[in-house]
Amino acid sequence: MSILFEHRQSAHCENGVVSNLLHHQGMTLSEPMVFGIGSGLFFVYLPFLKVNFAPGFSYRPMPGRIFRKLAKRLGIRVRHQRFSSPERAKAVLDEKLDQGIPVGLQVGVYHLTYFPDEYRFHFNAHNLVVYGKAADDYLISDPVMDYTTKLSTQELQRVRFAKGALPPKGHLYYLERLPEVYDLERAIKKGIRQTCNDMLAPVPIIGVNAMKWVARNIRKWPKTIGVKKTNHYLGQLVRMQEEIGTGGGGFRFIYAAFLQEASTLLRNPALAQRSEEMTAIGDAWRDFALNISRIYKNRKSGDDVYEQLAQQLLDLATREKQFFMRLKNDI
Amino acid sequence: MNKNEVPQDKGSLAKKNVHELCYAVDENGRYTAVPSSGWEAKTLALNESLKLIDERIAMTKSAVLAGELSPIAYYMELNRMDLPLLANYVGMHRWFVKRHFQPRRFDKLSTKTLQKYADVFGITMAQLKSPIR
Numbered sequence: 001m002s003i004l005f006e007h008r009q010s011a012h013c014e015n016g017v018v019s020n021l022l023h024h025q026g027m028t029l030s031e032p033m034v035f036g037i038g039s040g041l042f043f044v045y046l047p048f049l050k051v052n053f054a055p056g057f058s059y060r061p062m063p064g065r066i067f068r069k070l071a072k073r074l075g076i077r078v079r080h081q082r083f084s085s086p087e088r089a090k091a092v093l094d095e096k097l098d099q100g101i102p103v104g105l106q107v108g109v110y111h112l113t114y115f116p117d118e119y120r121f122h123f124n125a126h127n128l129v130v131y132g133k134a135a136d137d138y139l140i141s142d143p144v145m146d147y148t149t150k151l152s153t154q155e156l157q158r159v160r161f162a163k164g165a166l167p168p169k170g171h172l173y174y175l176e177r178l179p180e181v182y183d184l185e186r187a188i189k190k191g192i193r194q195t196c197n198d199m200l201a202p203v204p205i206i207g208v209n210a211m212k213w214v215a216r217n218i219r220k221w222p223k224t225i226g227v228k229k230t231n232h233y234l235g236q237l238v239r240m241q242e243e244i245g246t247g248g249g250g251f252r253f254i255y256a257a258f259l260q261e262a263s264t265l266l267r268n269p270a271l272a273q274r275s276e277e278m279t280a281i282g283d284a285w286r287d288f289a290l291n292i293s294r295i296y297k298n299r300k301s302g303d304d305v306y307e308q309l310a311q312q313l314l315d316l317a318t319r320e321k322q323f324f325m326r327l328k329n330d331i
Numbered sequence: 332m333n334k335n336e337v338p339q340d341k342g343s344l345a346k347k348n349v350h351e352l353c354y355a356v357d358e359n360g361r362y363t364a365v366p367s368s369g370w371e372a373k374t375l376a377l378n379e380s381l382k383l384i385d386e387r388i389a390m391t392k393s394a395v396l397a398g399e400l401s402p403i404a405y406y407m408e409l410n411r412m413d414l415p416l417l418a419n420y421v422g423m424h425r426w427f428v429k430r431h432f433q434p435r436r437f438d439k440l441s442t443k444t445l446q447k448y449a450d451v452f453g454i455t456m457a458q459l460k461s462p463i464r
Contacts, residue, residue, distance in 0.1 A: 011352040011364065032354070032362070052380065110411070116347045118377055122416055146350050146366070163419040232383060238376035245351075247364075253332055253354035257362035279356060283332055286372075293372035296379050 002132030005102050007141040007148045011247030011254060014066050015040065016143025017104045017127040022076075024102055025178055036258030037073055037191040038066030041251055042198055045210035047217070051165075052121065054236035057214070059250035061198075063106070063125030063166060067173075069194070073187035075179035082169040086157050089170030093130065096174060102131040106171035108162020114142070114149045124166045130156075144245060188262050189331050196328040199320060208324070211317035218310040230306065231295055238289045252282030270330040274323070281319055288312050332356065334365055342369020384411060395463055401437030403428075405463055406452040420451045
C-alpha cells in the first residue's frame with residue numbers, strides 16, 4: 001500500500017519534511033518560507049560539548065524547533081509521539097499509513113543504508129517521511145535525496161531507535177488539522193523578528209556574540225591545543241556550515257531566498273534589498289570555508305593564517321550584527 | 332552565490348548519484364534551487380575528519396594486536412562510536428564497558444554480554460572473539 005505522495009527534494013531535512021507534508025494536504029509553502037517563518041537561521045557555539053571530538057558549532061536551532069514555531073505561527077496542529085517500545089512504535093506507524101496519512105519520522109543517520117558511507121555519523125536529528133509500505137519495505141521520502149528510497153522493517157526500527165545525543169525514541173509526527181484561515185504576513189513578521197532577536201541575543205553562546213567568541217578562540221587555539229587539533233576544529237566548523245542540508249553558506253542563501261519571497265508577499269521593497277545583502281554575506285561565509293580548506297590543501301601553517309581566519313570571522317560577525325539591526329527596523 | 336557559481340566538483344555524493352540542493356540567484360536576480368554534486372572545500376574538510384577516524388582505528392588496532400585492548404575497543408572505533416555512545420547502545424554503564432576493553436576481562440565475559448556487543452556492531456559472536464584482521 002502506498003500513499004500518493006509527491007517527493008520534492010530540499011536543502012534541509014526538517015524544512016523539506018514540513019514543506020512536503022503541508023504540500024500533501026494542499027497547503028503550499030516553499031522551503032525558504034518554512035525556514036524563515038520557523039526562524040531557522042541561527043548560530044550557536046557550545047565549547048563544553050564535544051561532538052565528534054570537536055566543540056559543538058551549529059548554524060541551526062535545536063532540531064524540531066523550526067517545525068514547532070511554524071506550526072504555532074500558522075495554527076497548524078501537529079501530533080507528536082515518542083515511544084519506549086519499538087513494537088508499539090511500529091504498530092502506530094502502520095496504523096497511520098493504513099489510514100492514508102504520511103508520517104514524519106526523526107531518525108539517526110548512521111544506519112541509513114542509502115546514505116554514502118562518508119556521511120554516516122552518529123547524528124540523531126535527521127527527518128524523513130514514510131509514505132507507504134511494499135511487502136516488508138517501507139517507502140521513504142528523504143527530502144535531502146534526489147529520489148525516494150526504501151528501508152526494511154528492521155532497518156527502519158534501527159534508525160528510529162538510534163542511541164546517543166538527542167535519541168529519536170521512535171519519534172513520529174503527522175498533521176492533525178490545518179487552519180482554515182491563517183495570517184501569513186503576521187507569521188512572516190514574527191519569524192523575522194525572532195531571528196533578529198536570536199542573532200543579536202545578549203549572551204555569549206548565541207548569534208553574533210558566539211561568532212566573535214569562536215573568532216577569539218581561533219586566535220588562541222594554535223597556541224593552546226596545537227595546530228592539528230585546531231585544523232580539526234575548523235574542519236568541523238566548515239562541515240556544519242556547508243554539509244548536506246544547509247543550502248550553502250550556513251543557511252544564509254536559504255534565508256536570502258526567504259527574504260526575497262517575503263518582500264513580494266509583504267510588498268516591502270526594503271526586504272528585497274536585505275535579501276541581496278544576505279546573499280553577499282552568504283558569499284563571504286563561503287570564502288571563509290574556502291580559506292579554511294586551503295589549510296588542508298596547501299598544508300599552510302603559521303600563526304598568520306589563523307590570525308586572518310579569526311579576522312574574517314570577526315568581520316562576518318560585525319556585518320551580520322549591522323544586518324540584523326537594520327532588518328529589525330524594516331519589519 | 333550566482334546560479335553558475337554553484338560548485339559541481341566530484342564529491343563523495345556523486346558516487347551514489349546523489350545531489351544536494353543549493354540556493355542561488357539566477358540571471359534575473361531571483362532565487363532558485365540548483366542541484367550540486369559537491370564542493371572541493373567541504374570534501375577536504377570531510378576527508379580530514381575521516382582521516383582522523385582512520386588514524387584512531389589504526390591506533391586501536393595495533394593496541395589490540397599488541398594485547399593491550401580487547402576487540403570491543405576496535406569495533407567501537409570501526410563503528411565511529413565513542414565510549415558513552417557504545418555504553419548507551421549495549422545498555423551498560425560506561426565504567427563496565429571500559430573494563431571490557433581489558434583483554435583479561437573480555438576473555439571472561441558471558442555469552443549473553445558478548446552477544447549484546449556483537450548485535451550492536453552488527454557482527455557474529457564468533458567474529459567478535461576471533462582475532463581481528
